[in-house]
Amino acid sequence: MSTCYIPKTVEELGGALGHLTEDSLILAGGTDLVLHLRAEHLQPDVLLSLCGVPQLRIIEITSEQASIGAMATMAEIHKAMDGLPDLQALADAAGGVGSPQIRNKGTIGGNAANASAAADLPPVLWLLNAQAEIMGPGGVRRTISVQELADGHQGNTLALGEVVLRFLIDRTAFTGWRSAFVKLGHRSQVTISRIGMAMALLQAADGTIQDARVVAGAIKPVPFPLPAAEAILRGKRPDPGLAVELGETFKGNTRRVYKENAAKGVFQDTLLRFQP
Ligand SMILES: Cc1cc2nc3c(=O)[nH]c(=O)nc-3n(C[C@H](O)[C@H](O)[C@H](O)COP(=O)(O)OP(=O)(O)OC[C@H]3O[C@@H](n4cnc5c(N)ncnc54)[C@H](O)[C@@H]3O)c2cc1C
Structure with missing residues (x-):
C-alpha cells in the first residue's frame, strides 16, 4: 500500500x-x-x-523577471503572459496545449520534468534562457538552466527526491524583444506537436530584425537552437517569403522528409506573427 x-x-x-x-x-x-x-x-x-502547496502556483511578473511556479497551470500561464511581447511565446505554447481540461490541470513543472520530445513548453523555456529552481530533501536548493534540466533522452536530470519549484526568466535580457510559438500537429486542436517553433526577434521601428533567436522542438529528443536561421533573419524584415530559405536550415536535423518541407510552412506562420 x-x-x-x-x-x-x-x-x-x-x-x-x-x-x-x-x-x-x-x-x-x-x-x-x-x-x-x-x-x-x-x-x-x-x-x-505537489497540489497542496499554494506557493508553487504563484506567477510573479516584474519588469526585470518572470517567476513561474512549477504548479502553475497552462491556463494560468496563458492568462498571465498573453499580450506581454517578450513572453508571448510562453502564452502561445501554454494556450495551445491539449484541451481546456488539460490546460486547467497540466502544469509547467510536469511539462518540463516529463521531458517528452513533443512537449510544447521546453522549446520556449530554452528560447527565453529560463532557469529552473530545484529543491531536494531537507529543502536544499539549487538553480540550473532548463538546458541542464533535460537529460537528452526524454528524461530529466533531477536527482532522487528533487522537484522543480519554479522557473525564472530574466526579462532584462529581452527588453524590446517580441516572441512567438507556433506548432504543427496532425489536427488543429488537442494535438501533439510534430514541429514546435519558438522565435524571438528584436526589431527596429521599421521592422528590420536586429537580433534573432530560434529554437525548434518536437524534432529531436530535446529542443535545439537554429543559429543558421537566426543568421538569415538578422538585417532583414520578417517577410514570410524568407520561409523557404529558413526551411533549408532544417536539413540534417530530421530524418523525416515531411518535417523538412513542413518546416517552411511553420516558419511562414511564425514570421507572420512579427509583422508590424
Ligand atoms: C489529451 C492530452 C493532450 C495533451 N496535449 C499536450 C500538448 O498539446 N502539448 C504538451 O506539451 N503536452 C500535452 N499533453 C501532456 C501533458 O498534459 C503535459 O505534459 C502537462 O504539462 C503535464 O503536467 P502535469 O502537471 O499534468 O504533470 P504530471 O502528469 O503530474 O507529471 C508528469 C511527470 O513530471 C513529474 N513532475 C511533475 N511536476 C514536477 C516538479 N515540479 N518537479 C519534478 N518533477 C515533476 C512527475 O513526477 C511525472 O513524472 C497532453 C496530455 C493529454 C492527456
Whole structure:
C-alpha cells in the first residue's frame, strides 16, 4: 500500500522529499502521470502530491523577471503572459496545449520534468534562457538552466527526491524583444506537436530584425537552437517569403522528409506573427 504525502508549504515539501525512494512518484496535475499509473499498473511506495502547496502556483511578473511556479497551470500561464511581447511565446505554447481540461490541470513543472520530445513548453523555456529552481530533501536548493534540466533522452536530470519549484526568466535580457510559438500537429486542436517553433526577434521601428533567436522542438529528443536561421533573419524584415530559405536550415536535423518541407510552412506562420 502506498503512503501519500500532501505537504501544505514549501518547508513541509522539503521534509517530505526525504521520504522518497526509487519506487516513489511525484504528482503534479496528473495529466501525464495518471495515464502511466493506469497503463503500467504502477504501485509506488510513496506518492507525493505537489497540489497542496499554494506557493508553487504563484506567477510573479516584474519588469526585470518572470517567476513561474512549477504548479502553475497552462491556463494560468496563458492568462498571465498573453499580450506581454517578450513572453508571448510562453502564452502561445501554454494556450495551445491539449484541451481546456488539460490546460486547467497540466502544469509547467510536469511539462518540463516529463521531458517528452513533443512537449510544447521546453522549446520556449530554452528560447527565453529560463532557469529552473530545484529543491531536494531537507529543502536544499539549487538553480540550473532548463538546458541542464533535460537529460537528452526524454528524461530529466533531477536527482532522487528533487522537484522543480519554479522557473525564472530574466526579462532584462529581452527588453524590446517580441516572441512567438507556433506548432504543427496532425489536427488543429488537442494535438501533439510534430514541429514546435519558438522565435524571438528584436526589431527596429521599421521592422528590420536586429537580433534573432530560434529554437525548434518536437524534432529531436530535446529542443535545439537554429543559429543558421537566426543568421538569415538578422538585417532583414520578417517577410514570410524568407520561409523557404529558413526551411533549408532544417536539413540534417530530421530524418523525416515531411518535417523538412513542413518546416517552411511553420516558419511562414511564425514570421507572420512579427509583422508590424
Ligand atoms: C489529451 C492530452 C493532450 C495533451 N496535449 C499536450 C500538448 O498539446 N502539448 C504538451 O506539451 N503536452 C500535452 N499533453 C501532456 C501533458 O498534459 C503535459 O505534459 C502537462 O504539462 C503535464 O503536467 P502535469 O502537471 O499534468 O504533470 P504530471 O502528469 O503530474 O507529471 C508528469 C511527470 O513530471 C513529474 N513532475 C511533475 N511536476 C514536477 C516538479 N515540479 N518537479 C519534478 N518533477 C515533476 C512527475 O513526477 C511525472 O513524472 C497532453 C496530455 C493529454 C492527456
